[in-house]
Amino acid sequence: xxxxxxxxxxxxxxxxxxxxxxxxxxxxxxxxxxxxxxxxxxxxxxxxxxxxxxxxxxxxxxxxxxxxxxxxxxxxxxxxxxxxxxxxxxxxxxxxxxxxxxxxxxxxxxxxxxxxxxxxxxxxxxxxxxxxxxxxxxxxxxxxxxxxxxxxxxxxxxxxxxxxxxxxxxxxxxxxxxxxxxxxxxxxxxxxxxxxxxxxxxxxxxxxxxxxxxxxxxxxxxxxxxxxxxxxxxxxxxxxxxxxxxxxxxxxxxxxxxxxxxxxxxxxxxxxxxxxxxxxxxxxxxxxxxxxxxxxxxxxxxxxxxxxxxxxxxxxxxxxxxxxxxxxxxxxxxxxxxxxxxxxxxxxxxxxxxxxxxxxxxxxxxxxxxxxxxxxxxxxxxxxxxxxxxxxxxxxxxxxxxxxxxxxxxxxxxxxxxxxxxxxxxxxxxxxxxxxxxxxxxxxxxxxxxxxxxxxxxxxxxxxxxxxxxxxxxxxxxxx
Numbered sequence: 001x002x003x004x005x006x007x008x009x010x011x012x013x014x015x016x017x018x019x020x021x022x023x024x025x026x027x028x029x030x031x032x033x034x035x036x037x038x039x040x041x042x043x044x045x046x047x048x049x050x051x052x053x054x055x056x057x058x059x060x061x062x063x064x065x066x067x068x069x070x071x072x073x074x075x076x077x078x079x080x081x082x083x084x085x086x087x088x089x090x091x092x093x094x095x096x097x098x099x100x101x102x103x104x105x106x107x108x109x110x111x112x113x114x115x116x117x118x119x120x121x122x123x124x125x126x127x128x129x130x131x132x133x134x135x136x137x138x139x140x141x142x143x144x145x146x147x148x149x150x151x152x153x154x155x156x157x158x159x160x161x162x163x164x165x166x167x168x169x170x171x172x173x174x175x176x177x178x179x180x181x182x183x184x185x186x187x188x189x190x191x192x193x194x195x196x197x198x199x200x201x202x203x204x205x206x207x208x209x210x211x212x213x214x215x216x217x218x219x220x221x222x223x224x225x226x227x228x229x230x231x232x233x234x235x236x237x238x239x240x241x242x243x244x245x246x247x248x249x250x251x252x253x254x255x256x257x258x259x260x261x262x263x264x265x266x267x268x269x270x271x272x273x274x275x276x277x278x279x280x281x282x283x284x285x286x287x288x289x290x291x292x293x294x295x296x297x298x299x300x301x302x303x304x305x306x307x308x309x310x311x312x313x314x315x316x317x318x319x320x321x322x323x324x325x326x327x328x329x330x331x332x333x334x335x336x337x338x339x340x341x342x343x344x345x346x347x348x349x350x351x352x353x354x355x356x357x358x359x360x361x362x363x364x365x366x367x368x369x370x371x372x373x374x375x376x377x378x379x380x381x382x383x384x385x386x387x388x389x390x391x392x393x394x395x396x397x398x399x400x401x402x403x404x405x406x407x408x409x410x411x412x413x414x415x416x417x418x419x420x421x422x423x424x425x426x427x428x429x430x431x432x433x434x435x436x437x438x439x440x441x442x443x444x445x446x447x448x449x450x451x452x453x454x455x456x457x458x459x460x461x462x463x464x465x466x467x468x469x470x471x472x473x474x475x476x477x478x479x480x
Contacts, residue, residue, distance in 0.1 A: 010181040031097040039075040047168035054142040071354035072100035124211035126183030128167040132213035158194040172314040180314035193229040204233030208448030242424035242478030248384035254445040257466035263402040263430030270337035279400035289434035291326040299363035305449040306364040306462040313349035352458035366465030370440025379415035400430035425477035441468030
């Protein structure tokens with residue numbers, strides 16, 4: 001579908017039913033950016049979401065919700081006024097617009113002509129995934145997954161699977177009167193499996209999704225997710241306690257890129273650097289990583305979970321090179337922080353909803369591929385840990401210090417993977433870890449589309465990724 005069709009859909013959803021026309025938008029915008037306000041915007045949003053959950057072989061839970069509202073933002077210097085209305089009636093919208101601009105001590109309203117910003121080809125189809133399957137087909141999909149998982153091994157004791165979909169429409173009018181629209185689908189399938197053997201119970205997880213329809217969850221995908229979760233759980237049944245100490249660590253491709261996202265990516269967001277609270281503050285143009293490291297944030301990957309046709313300020317998303325050959329060359333910016341730092345937006349202005357502030361956020365953040373084979377990297381290690389997959393973690397943005405748990409890990413002994421281990425905690429700080437990267441694989445992969453990112457109380461969907469990567473002298477916290 002063309003962008004014109006997207007705009008027509010968003011107008012028919014959010015403006016036409018309430019009789020909101022161009023003159024009304026002009027009046028609201030004039031109030032939001034009344035003198036001496038420097039910047040501002042209007043953010044219309046509707047979103048509907050559903051979820052289905054299977055436990056004990058039955059789909060026991062389902063939910064559906066819908067939400068709509070309009071956020072009005074007025075900015076003067078570093079000060080932001082935000083007000084919102086969940087009613088689309090004109091009087092309610094004008095009151096919210098006036099409230100947002102109340103940070104201005106005095107001034108008068110004006111009007112600007114509203115014009116449409118034409119965008120390039122969209123990165124995902126503007127279709128509603130909730131309508132891509134009927135309810136019984138969604139139940140059948142989860143039942144099929146349950147049967148598949150249980151057929152793989154008799155030690156499977158519990159299966160929990162959930163299917164979620166959402167369909168959002170946004171319309172943004174910026175301070176120049178440019179109107180931008182986007183339609184944002186999303187799906188996610190999550191699977192958790194518990195196996196038991198001789199009284200020992202272990203868990204495995206898998207899943208995936210993106211800006212897709214449910215129809216993408218075909219038999220092949222269902223079989224892949226089932227196998228991954230069961231394999232991980234069974235491997236953990238055999239796992240021994242992880243060793244502790246400083247050692248060489250090899251990170252797997254894909255989801256382990258969450259370490260880059262958390263320990264490095266957040267530190268490259270504009271607001272933390274403007275406030276000088278990031279471990280990377282003041283280091284633009286400096287070597288902050290091994291010369292073989294290249295890290296990008298790319299919101300333009302087709303159908304990826306973190307991709308956007310436009311950010312939440314109406315700017316086209318971009319592929320932003322953050323670290324190139326070890327050198328820091330860009331921060332991720334929204335409009336406000338870009339203005340205060342005398343640069344330009346990188347299309348990273350994001351907000352959870354109309355009731356949230358816009359802040360610089362990641363989209364799809366990952367390390368680029370190197371030139372080593374995966375097996376070559378494993379064979380290069382005499383003694384260390386291979387962390388194939390990650391669980392949770394914690395990071396301090398100011399110092400870059402992190403702690404991550406490996407959900408699937410193995411000893412590396414004399415260039416071979418040997419004993420699976422559990423309880424491995426990777427401890428370090430982002431800048432130091434980057435400098436200790438010694439080998440990067442040619443097997444770049446994004447995570448399968450399950451990630452969410454939290455910041456300032458807001459949650460947005462993202463992707464993380466990396467190739468296989470060897471890091472020297474990383475502290476592993478274990479029990480032996």
